[in-house]
Amino acid sequence: MAELPDRAIVHVVDDDVDLGQSVARLLGRHGHATRAFSTPEAMLQAQPQQAAHCLVTDVMMGDTDGFSLAEQIRQRDPGVAIIFMTAWPTTANAVDAIRRYGGLDYLEKPLDEDRLIDAVAEGVAWSRRRRAALARIDALTPRERDVLDRLAQGMSNKMVAAELGLSPKTIEDHRAAIVAKTGASGSAGLIALMRDMRD
Amino acid sequence: MSRLPAARPAFALSSPRGNWRLIALLAAYPFLFKLAHFMASPWGGSHFFSLWYPAAGVRLALLWHVGARWTPLVVAEECLIQLLSGVIDSASPELFNHIWGVARAPLAYGVMIGAVRWVERRSRSELALPPMPFGLAAILSPTLAAFLAGLWEWLWPSVTPDLSTQPFATTIAAFLVGDLLGVLLVAPALLWLLGRVGDREAVALPSGARCAEGAIILGLGWVLAAALAKVEPDISMTPVLLCATWVGLRCGRSGAWVAIILSAAIILPWSASLLSTPTRFALHMGLAAVAMSAYLAASFAEAQVRARQDIARRDRILFQAERLKTLRAMSVAIIHEISQPLSTLAIETRHMAVLSRDEAPDLAEMRQSADLIERKATLLADMVRRLRRFGGRAVDEPSAIPLDRLVQDCLGIAAAEARRHNCRLRFDDTAPSPLVQGHEIELTQVLLNLIRNAMTAAPGADIVIGIHMSGNDAVVHIANPLRDAVPDHGGMGVGLLVARAIVEAHGGRLERVILDGGVQHSVRLPVAEAAHG
Numbered sequence: 001m002a003e004l005p006d007r008a009i010v011h012v013v014d015d016d017v018d019l020g021q022s023v024a025r026l027l028g029r030h031g032h033a034t035r036a037f038s039t040p041e042a043m044l045q046a047q048p049q050q051a052a053h054c055l056v057t058d059v060m061m062g063d064t065d066g067f068s069l070a071e072q073i074r075q076r077d078p079g080v081a082i083i084f085m086t087a088w089p090t091t092a093n094a095v096d097a098i099r100r101y102g103g104l105d106y107l108e109k110p111l112d113e114d115r116l117i118d119a120v121a122e123g124v125a126w127s128r129r130r131r132a133a134l135a136r137i138d139a140l141t142p143r144e145r146d147v148l149d150r151l152a153q154g155m156s157n158k159m160v161a162a163e164l165g166l167s168p169k170t171i172e173d174h175r176a177a178i179v180a181k182t183g184a185s186g187s188a189g190l191i192a193l194m195r196d197m198r199d
Numbered sequence: 200m201s202r203l204p205a206a207r208p209a210f211a212l213s214s215p216r217g218n219w220r221l222i223a224l225l226a227a228y229p230f231l232f233k234l235a236h237f238m239a240s241p242w243g244g245s246h247f248f249s250l251w252y253p254a255a256g257v258r259l260a261l262l263w264h265v266g267a268r269w270t271p272l273v274v275a276e277e278c279l280i281q282l283l284s285g286v287i288d289s290a291s292p293e294l295f296n297h298i299w300g301v302a303r304a305p306l307a308y309g310v311m312i313g314a315v316r317w318v319e320r321r322s323r324s325e326l327a328l329p330p331m332p333f334g335l336a337a338i339l340s341p342t343l344a345a346f347l348a349g350l351w352e353w354l355w356p357s358v359t360p361d362l363s364t365q366p367f368a369t370t371i372a373a374f375l376v377g378d379l380l381g382v383l384l385v386a387p388a389l390l391w392l393l394g395r396v397g398d399r400e401a402v403a404l405p406s407g408a409r410c411a412e413g414a415i416i417l418g419l420g421w422v423l424a425a426a427l428a429k430v431e432p433d434i435s436m437t438p439v440l441l442c443a444t445w446v447g448l449r450c451g452r453s454g455a456w457v458a459i460i461l462s463a464a465i466i467l468p469w470s471a472s473l474l475s476t477p478t479r480f481a482l483h484m485g486l487a488a489v490a491m492s493a494y495l496a497a498s499f500a501e502a503q504v505r506a507r508q509d510i511a512r513r514d515r516i517l518f519q520a521e522r523l524k525t526l527r528a529m530s531v532a533i534i535h536e537i538s539q540p541l542s543t544l545a546i547e548t549r550h551m552a553v554l555s556r557d558e559a560p561d562l563a564e565m566r567q568s569a570d571l572i573e574r575k576a577t578l579l580a581d582m583v584r585r586l587r588r589f590g591g592r593a594v595d596e597p598s599a600i601p602l603d604r605l606v607q608d609c610l611g612i613a614a615a616e617a618r619r620h621n622c623r624l625r626f627d628d629t630a631p632s633p634l635v636q637g638h639e640i641e642l643t644q645v646l647l648n649l650i651r652n653a654m655t656a657a658p659g660a661d662i663v664i665g666i667h668m669s670g671n672d673a674v675v676h677i678a679n680p681l682r683d684a685v686p687d688h689g690g691m692g693v694g695l696l697v698a699r700a701i702v703e704a705h706g707g708r709l710e711r712v713i714l715d716g717g718v719q720h721s722v723r724l725p726v727a728e729a730a731h732g
Binding site for chain 1: 531534535538539540541542543545546547549550571574575618619621
């Protein structure tokens, strides 16, 4: 990536080109590397070359709406924070935006600028944590992931061993491998790692 | 059409100016009454005062104008003036009988006018529509007065008519004919004058063509009457009766009144020179029939016109209500359409404010923001103008409208909803743009209704809108694909009914055709003359 590591990449998608660019310029002034797209398709095409940390998208757009864009981008890159904005705020959509589509925030138009900036900053931070966590976990075998999952839930080695039908000694080995691969130390570190994966 | 102050309630004269006017009218009445008496004297007979009695017209006009509750005063005034002028001999032993003879006519008029006004206020029948009540009062008041006089004289004979030479019925009939002629000739003119003085609405006269038609018809009637008069003068008024009625129906009360005056101007001088009382009586009877028939026909025709105008006005109110309903249904879409540019405006103005606080502001940045702000503000202003016009109360005057601009306007208003329904509105803007004559807002309403219906019927589809010519008609067509399940959006289809009513009021037609896999609505409107060439 050509961008400096401290400049997060933010993509803005809105079928109102002027508004999209306005929002992009606004976020640009707040230290992000931004790019505006007028269609979800254009944004999806650009994502592989320039992976965004945060996506700010309108909900109501032509053929692909903001929600289906969110689903598609999640499948391709689980490390993108998503913020929805809409001129059609409804409670049902707001709930869906957060619970179903994993949005970080659901902003009404006309936009509350401060809230948008805060949400994007939060999203960038989340994305970075998540990307780091993903990178650390990447090296784990599936079995090691199962073990990590349970350890992060607060289970002891014995409990994990009983549940997976393995010996405590094997769990002990897996745990050592996980710590070595992810750099997490102790139960607290493992729990923090899993939290970054889940939120 | 002249408008008599018929719709004025009898008790509306309560302003100080109205009070003075009332006093002046009531004070002038005895003199006018006496003057009218004097005018009638050449047509008198041995057993009746006159074959036309303009004083009755003055009386009716006054009572109609000031209200029936002033009847006692009018009665007193008439008795007093007859006493003072010596018509009633104050020394006569029959004094009270004579006074009663004078008093019962204005009393009957007052009672009848009061009754007609009462019915006018309560009834919803066609007869209660102005100017019918005045027409009825003008005919029924003399009838009641004559009937009362006849009944009284029959029960308690006092005038001592010599029934062997002068049939009693003839006396009463002469009374009736005289009063009727007096009322119908004088009262409308007096009330018209009073109306003019009192700033009533402008008098709408019949068109030139109608006037010409009336003149020809009436002239024809009088030619026939003149031919008949040579053979049998007694029945010579029959053709005039028919023709004057025609004139009344076609030209309204002003036309009828002119016809009546002209007829009277021919009959009255002629009959004054006649020696045969029966012929004179027959002619006056005929003239009274002409006057009644023409005036009633005119009143009825005008009442019909007024009723039609009323219905048209109510239609317009209905259109307006429907328009507001449409606007309300679109409000969510409109809020979307407004909040979108508003977001841009907010961001850019804030940005400019921040920039302006810099020591050396980035002018290029500022210009970019300013341009954007201007563009968005224009967009918002255009939209607000369109919406305000559409939701406004104003009923615009019909004008020649370029059809493609009308369609573009509708598309502008519907754009927000199209986004909501995920529809694309495709308009072929290379289409011809004929001019149509009409109410712009109402036609906007029609097109908007059809476009919105198309969008709800086929969400996510392309709605194709176009204009084409078909003979002398311009047609706007709106097509949408048919979906298997048309979502029920809770409408009652009133919008479509209103749309049809509006199109038909513009002399056009609303058509619906099922196409291959779709449905197309067409608004067919006649092209305005100015569009040719």
